[in-house]
Amino acid sequence: MFHGTMKINSKGHLEIGGCDTVTLAKKFGTPLYVIDEELLRQNCRAFYNGFKKDYPGNEVIYASKAFMTMAICKIIEEEKLGLDVVSGGELYTALKAGFPAEKIYFHGNNKSREELIMALENNIGRIIVDNWYELNMLNDLAKKMNKVPNIYIRISPGVEAHTHQYVKTGQIDSKFGFPLFNGDAIKAIEYALTLENVNLVGLHSHIGSQIFDAESYKAEIEIMMNFLKLLKEFLGWEVGELDLGGGFGIAYVEEDDPQPIEQIASEIMQAVKEYSVALNIKMPNIIVEPGRSIIGNAGTTLYTVGAIKDIPGVRKYVAVDGGMSDNIRTALYGAKYDAIVANKAKNIKSEKVSIAGKLCESGDMLIWDITLPKIEEGDILAVTCTGAYNYSMASNYNRLPRPAAVLVYNGQADIIVARETYEDLIRNDVIPERLTNEKIKIANY
Numbered sequence: 443m444f445h446g447t448m449k450i451n452s453k454g455h456l457e458i459g460g461c462d463t464v465t466l467a468k469k470f471g472t473p474l475y476v477i478d479e480e481l482l483r484q485n486c487r488a489f490y491n492g493f494k495k496d497y498p499g500n501e502v503i504y505a506s507k508a509f510m511t512m513a514i515c516k517i518i519e520e521e522k523l524g525l526d527v528v529s530g531g532e533l534y535t536a537l538k539a540g541f542p543a544e545k546i547y548f549h550g551n552n553k554s555r556e557e558l559i560m561a562l563e564n565n566i567g568r569i570i571v572d573n574w575y576e577l578n579m580l581n582d583l584a585k586k587m588n589k590v591p592n593i594y595i596r597i598s599p600g601v602e603a604h605t606h607q608y609v610k611t612g613q614i615d616s617k618f619g620f621p622l623f624n625g626d627a628i629k630a631i632e633y634a635l636t637l638e639n640v641n642l643v644g645l646h647s648h649i650g651s652q653i654f655d656a657e658s659y660k661a662e663i664e665i666m667m668n669f670l671k672l673l674k675e676f677l678g679w680e681v682g683e684l685d686l687g688g689g690f691g692i693a694y695v696e697e698d699d700p701q702p703i704e705q706i707a708s709e710i711m712q713a714v715k716e717y718s719v720a721l722n723i724k725m726p727n728i729i730v731e732p733g734r735s736i737i738g739n740a741g742t743t744l745y746t747v748g749a750i751k752d753i754p755g756v757r758k759y760v761a762v763d764g765g766m767s768d769n770i771r772t773a774l775y776g777a778k779y780d781a782i783v784a785n786k787a788k789n790i791k792s793e794k795v796s797i798a799g800k801l802c803e804s805g806d807m808l809i810w811d812i813t814l815p816k817i818e819e820g821d822i823l824a825v826t827c828t829g830a831y832n833y834s835m836a837s838n839y840n841r842l843p844r845p846a847a848v849l850v851y852n853g854q855a856d857i858i859v860a861r862e863t864y865e866d867l868i869r870n871d872v873i874p875e876r877l878t879n880e881k882i883k884i885a886n887y
């Protein structure tokens with residue numbers, strides 16, 4: 443499956459953003475995350491057109507947890523989207539990239555005092571309050587700092603999205619948000635409205651990730667709009683902003699069949715409109731927080747093929763020079779990926795193999811069972827749709843340095859994150875004095 447600007451060039455190599463991926467692998471080394479800028483921008487525009495063009499009060503905020511670097515913040519800003527951050531680190535990155543603070547939304551189920559202070563000092567757009575502890579702490583801090591931040595209350599709506607257990611978040615048994623079913627949500631809202639140093643402007647809910655159609659969102663909308671009606675009746679409070687979260691799915695492999703964003707957006711907006719009329723409540727501005735669907739299919743990881751182990755009648759393992767340290771999703775969620783042999787992009791697919799990583803775990807697999815052209819040591823393998831939750835969930839397991847990322851556009855390739863070096867790996871190591879009596883020599887690689 444080809445995505446965005448992918449094509450096969452005259453050498454029979456896979457090209458992305460007008461760049462030959464075999465040349466990219468040579469120039470920048472592997473593993474290498476390659477980001478197709480044009481596709482990333484197209485994805486941003488699909489959301490903008492679907493949710494914001496006809497509804498200027500709506501906001502599309504990119505869930506930066508999917509993939510964040512300062513360069514990505516620049517593109518998101520240029521595409522007129524806001525930014526969802528979930529930690530001091532993401533907030534810091536956004537601020538350092540000069541992202542407009544008023545378009546930053548801060549999530550998280552256990553924000554620290556320091557993180558909240560940072561958010562208040564920088565007057566960010568919205569703080570999404572997840573629990574009682576945070577609500578009181580934020581109000582106290584804001585009082586001391588003489589601020590009145592705009593907040594949302596996060597609601598746990600009790601909606602089961604049809605997706606993987608670990609990427610469901612809206613169900614009753616969830617660590618996120620104030621439950622609707624036991625009255626906690628309404629109590630929190632009533633209480634927040636009495637607080638002097640927070641300004642409650644909206645509600646938030648998020649039901650999960652990798653959702654393919656509007657049905658689960660409609661269930662969420664039904665619950666939330668009925669709740670808005672209840673709030674109007676019992677508290678006399680009309681909700682101005684309703685954040686429906688992210689979760690829009692993408693096609694990793696051929697059998698995945700998500701509806702186009704424009705279609706889902708139109709069904710969502712239609713449902714919101716209909717409920718406002720039917721329930722006789724003001725139509726709230728809608729906020730959505732796509733992560734995966736903005737960056738997922740715009741990313742491809744290039745690897746070099748190394749050892750190949752054929753167990754006749756059992757399986758042929760093809761090992762690459764990365765693995766679960768740069769893409770943990772197969773091991774963690776049983777995620778499925780597609781791949782292209784970049785230097786043999788035209789060749790006939792002739793053998794079934796499994797793509798293994800180089801880390802010290804049997805579960806360190808990238809793809810179980812894929813049919814590819816005959817593959818040999820030294821080939822460049824391009825695993826597609828690795829833009830979301832690969833780099834951002836990468837680790838240094840086995841002390842593998844994290845790969846570099848390049849942004850490709852119109853024949854140009856620019857590094858947006860440098861490859862980590864062995865020096866980076868030991869940068870924060872400390873050898874306590876009592877262990878240093880023998881000189882430890884570190885070879886200079």
Ligand SMILES: Cc1ncc(COP(=O)(O)O)c(C=O)c1O
Pocket residue numbers: 505507508526549611648650651652687688689690731732733734735830
């Ligand atoms: C609150 C919230 N918003 C948005 C997202 C983004 O989800 P996705 O990448 O599936 O769009 C997530 C999940 O990571 C989330 O928890």
Ligand SMILES: N[C@H](CCC[C@H](N)C(=O)O)C(=O)O
Pocket residue numbers: 608609610611649650651689771830831
């Ligand atoms: N935070 C998201 C899920 C992120 C899933 C992501 N880590 C992945 O690799 O698919 C949620 O709660 O819906």
